[in-house]
Amino acid sequence: MTQSNSDDFAVANLSRRGFLKGVVASGALLIAANWGWRNAFAEEKKAYGADGMAHGWVDDPKVFLALGADGLVTFVCSRSEMGQGVRTSLAMVVADELEADWAMMRVVQAPGDEQRYGNQDTDGSRSMRHWFEPLRRCGAAARQMLEQAAAERWQVPVGECRAQMHKVVHGPSGRSLGYGELAEAAAALPVPARDSLRLKAPEQFRYIGKELTRAIDGADIVNGRAVYGLDPRFENMLYAVVARPPVYGGKLKTVDAGAAFKVPGVVRVVEIAGSPIPSEYQPLGGVAVVASNTWAAIKGREALKLDWDDGANAVYDSVAYRQAMSQAAKAPGKVVREAGDVEAVFARGGRLVEAEYYIPHLAQAPMEPPVATAYFADGACEVWAPSQAPQVTRERIAERLGIPFDQVKVNVTLLGGGFGRKSKPDFILEAAVLAREFPGRHVRVQWTRQDDLQHSYFHTVSVEYLRGALDADGKPSAWLHRSVAPSIGALFGPDSRHENPIELGMGFVSMPYALPNLRLENPEAAAHTRVGWYRSVSNIPHAFAVQSFIAELAAAAGRDHRDFLLELLGPARRIDPHSLGDAWNHGESPTLYPIDTGRLRAVVEEATRQAGWGRALPKGRGLGLAVHYSFVTYVAEVLDVEVGDDGTLVVHRADMAVDCGPQINPERIRSQMEGACVMGLGNTVVSEISFKDGRVQQSNLHDYQVARLPLAPKAIAVHPVIPAGEVPLGGIGEPGVPPVGPALANAIFAATGRRIRELPVRDQLKGWREA
Secondary structure (H helix, E strand, O other): OOOOOOOOOOEEOOOOOOOOOOOOOOOOOOOOOOOOHHHHHOOOOOOOHHHHOOOOEEOOHHHHEEEOOOOOEEEEEOOOOOOOOHHHHHHHHHHHHHOOOHHHEEEEEOOOOHHHHOOOOOOOOOHHHHHHHHHHHHHHHHHHHHHHHHHHHHOOOHHHEEEOOOEEEEOOOOOEEEHHHHHHHHHOOOOOOHHHOOOOOHHHOOOOOOOOOOOOOHHHHHHOOOOEOOOOOOOOOEEEEEEOOOOOOOEEEEEEOOOHHHOOOEEEEEEEOOOOOOOOOOOOOEEEEEEOOHHHHHHHHHHOEEEEEOOHHHHOOHHHHHHHHHHHHOOOOEEEEEEOOHHHHHHOOOEEEEEEEEEOEEOOOOOOOOEEEEEEEOOEEEEEEOOOOHHHHHHHHHHHHOOOHHHEEEEEOEOOOOOOHHHOOHHHHHHHHHHHHOOOOEEEEEOOHHHHHHOOOEEOOEEEEEEEEEOOOOOEEEEEEEEEOOOHHHHOOOOOOOOOHHHHOOOOOOOOOOOOOEEEEEOOOOOOOOEOOOOOOOHHHHHHHHHHHHHHHHHHOOOOHHHHHHHHHOOOOEEOHHHHOOOOHHHOOOOOOOEEHHHHHHHHHHHHHHHOOOOOOOOOEEEEEEEEEEOOEEEEEEEEEEEOOOOOEEEEEEEEEEEOOOOOOHHHHHHHHHHHHHHHHHHHHOOOEOEEOOEEOOOOOOOOOOOOHHHOOOOEEEEEOOOOOOOOOOOOOOOOOOOHHHHHHHHHHHHHOOOOOEOOOOOOOOOOOOO
């Protein structure tokens, strides 16, 4: 089947169809970023899931599949691959319905073109749940076209022909034709109507839900053939690095480039105009050194003499800002959810528990720092970049260069990690701006690790203040939680001093616990740097605070933490998230995706069972538990942690129970949970971005640390929990991160009696035995 350039492909925003009962599938969903958050501010959201995303979905096989005469099937993947395995997982879905031989499948990356391919934003852990059904139909349609082509070749009824493992067999005669022999004829046929498609029954699946499928591009990645952002090479290329304002919102006052031009290879020094705050995805501005190679550009940048006007954010200081957030958390804030009368309960006295938790800024720090190559000629721009959001990249390039949208092409390379950073195309815009200065030549902009750490879109800093009351029976009778954090919304509007509805829906207002008296408040917090998406986003601070505080309440009540948590969850029930004040619900239907406390209970019970909860451990070693619902998936984690006399942490084992609904690619589910566990440990123990005089204090991986081998668990066991009944697909790339931090903090308390309320843990455990 050859790929068609026709415009008759099916783009739709229809109501979600029912999910196939008993499907054993939900695989590699995605990591962090721009999920179209503006839509969540609408008073009424009539479309959910893929139907609620810009440009919806496409299920035409002539868009996504090309079949050669040699039988090779090329699948065009429209979602960005950043290590989460989406190219394999989506190809599995198509291949299964196509009845294709996996060895004959190939994958290529789609360019940015949402009119053709449907929504391409790779974020929000939603690629599989949004594309499972459309791509099943795509594969089924192609299979039926091949069967029709064979029937016409043999002049027999199509009902006598069945596709079987990369060939079509005529039942009565036993004749067969390979897919390659039928490619041209099948491509000429019309795509079958959607309601005529025959989808497989789950027991017929070859790949979906199976462990044996190899990564479709694994060999290319291992052998160095895969193309990442740094890999495109062109004749007569130029290379650039940029000196950016050290303070967000700062401006260039003067530049002396004389010494830079003495560096061999330096071609030109170009000023890039910044954008006023709020800057959205625009470049920070600064001075670019363009050279014949990257090293010359870097040395040229070092030789620049720059004078900056730091602007209003020069006052940003992490120590002072934390104090200001703490002060705000002690005073009443904007009430975002309330039930009963917490103040009346507190006024009665009794056993009151109070805690404040601090989580610093974090940087995504992907292994591959931002990089992009651009070419400008004849009023058109083409870029090659590791982008999670090719559509918005095209839009911003067109706007910035003042050229038509259809004169911008975005070629999406593999991403060497993303975690939300590469959904913001500021680095790609830098390349496009510089390419316009050198028409007819390719220009690559390379960020160094220092650039990446000091000019990122950082995960928000937060202070979480909680106060609770226990009644005479040791049960929680009142709960007050104030969340103070600068918002991602500050990128888009000047007055965004409260967490936006999406951030509030990440384990804060959506908290499903059975509490008779509850008040959740969101005091103001101004942003002084770029705050952006980071893997699991505001679920990180909210889960850390809520799950740590539940453990504190349990200890104050003299109760077992697991039993206390299960009692607080209450009986199994399905809660409409809208009733909790969460109108977002990760963009999904509250009917299809209620918050199910029964499923939360099930993952808690499985994780604790697998970990041997309640077993005796020596002093200095303990089990810690946490559970969280995010991206319509339920994850509980138990960590078995030992704290050495010198405060060194050893994580002996992590047990992670995950209920993401049906499972498509179990291997990717497992690997995403394992990766989330390691990343979450890094977030909790060693990672921190701090500011002084508006400047990031960390410069490389020696002082912005990520998890290293000694911190990784000796063993990680991922336990899938398959829910009873029919449930839709969940997410998997992000939900494993939030429970890690509180599980570790709770394990440290169990081991040492010392509470961890501020992150990173780092040196807080030194001398714990003597304390």
